[in-house]
């Protein structure tokens with residue numbers, strides 16, 4: 001769809017919903033996005049700048065964190081809301097969050113191998129409790145995500161504990177809508193979870209595990225927004241079981257998984273020798289979350305259908321000559337195979353985008369990220385190996401394949417950010 005020069009955006013409730021995650025900036029962000037697209041269209045069209053294959057203005061800094069393909073998509077990807085009016089795409093809205101997160105940490109992280117960890121203000125007896133809380137987080141992480149836990153052991157103790165605390169908060173949030181008590185979860189319960197989140201960010205944790213995260217966010221430049229957005233994703237899961245377009249699905253993936261990437265970067269740290277723009281690293285982290293979630297969705301099509309859920313773009317299903325009924329019937333047909341091929345290709349393109357960013361992370365953080373990327377990416381290969389039967393066969397990576405991936409990930413993690421390579425790759429110059 002091409003970008004219209006004159007914008008007609010009405011504050012329909014759907015649009016407001018879609019903007020809901022931009023907690024602090026809501027309509028301001030929309031007007032920024034609108035002028036961003038409009039300005040580019042009016043001032044820059046036809047002017048050739050640094051990128052040899054598109055007409056992007058070099059002084060629009062925000063877009064340089066993106067690959068050429070992504071920039072092209074940004075220009076063209078403006079979506080129509082249900083009343084047929086044009087609205088800013090989810091990718092654009094999410095990219096505004098990326099820019100904000102990058103700006104927040106830029107100052108603190110540049111040229112520092114380690115975050116300057118603030119000293120503990122120790123009340124008598126409280127340090128022991130805090131250590132216990134972190135240890136418990138480590139245990140939960142080891143139980144649910146063994147390989148990842150092993151990877152975190154390579155990180156500095158401060159970073160490792162912080163990642164465990166974030167992991168546990170994410171796992172608990174996910175369990176609210178996916179766990180054994182999911183049927184009792186109401187929007188009110190999610191509101192309460194969100195006010196607990198605010199409390200812990202304000203230094204008033206509710207329980208031991210919250211106390212660990214409360215300590216982490218007091219020491220690292222972590223922003224509350226991705227956490228709030230993850231809760232928004234859980235709200236979405238309560239009210240929605242179909243996604244009309246990829247744009248809608250993208251927003252869901254951002255909420256439940258892209259947010260994890262944004263939360264993790266300030267902890268993992270960017271390598272001091274990295275020359276890549278901070279926003280390009282955040283963008284890669286976002287891409288890894290999206291890639292993981294898309295993979296998760298493709299792996300779990302049958303399982304989700306049995307819960308009445310279809311996390312696939314309805315318009316793309318229709319274009320492939322498929323409908324919900326075909327998914328509930330669970331028959332692998334040529335139409336299904338062709339549809340799946342396209343979905344897998346898209347998930348891989350997000351992994352590709354993420355890979356460019358892993359090298360920019362601080363050296364000790366690269367291994368766990370490479371390991372999780374390679375392991376998750378291989379689930380896509382397994383879906384292919386199962387001849388696209390994701391209705392009744394669960395694609396998984398075998399133990400031997402996992403074992404082979406670990407040294408491969410380690411070798412990749414030894415590659416330092418190249419001074420010119422990374423930058424020009426990120427900028428497409």
Ligand SMILES: CC(C)=CCC/C(C)=C/CC/C(C)=C/CC/C(C)=C/[C@@H]1[C@@H](COP(=O)(O)OP(=O)(O)O)[C@]1(C)CC/C=C(\C)CC/C=C(\C)CCC=C(C)C
Nearest residue numbers: 167170171174257260261264284285288289292293357372
């Ligand atoms: C190294 C590493 C992977 C760090 C992230 C650690 C972390 C805080 C993980 C939290 C994961 C979590 C519990 C998320 C809650 C929502 C959820 C469950 C999402 C799905 C994860 C997969 O879980 P699982 O297979 O168990 O799914 P089921 O619930 O069983 O269906 C997700 C698919 C999303 C996970 C997303 C990530 C791990 C994002 C990774 C991105 C980074 C770590 C940024 C790396 C930085 C760059 C520059 C690439």
Ligand SMILES: [Mn+2]
Nearest residue numbers: 174175178179
């Ligand atoms: Mn889950």
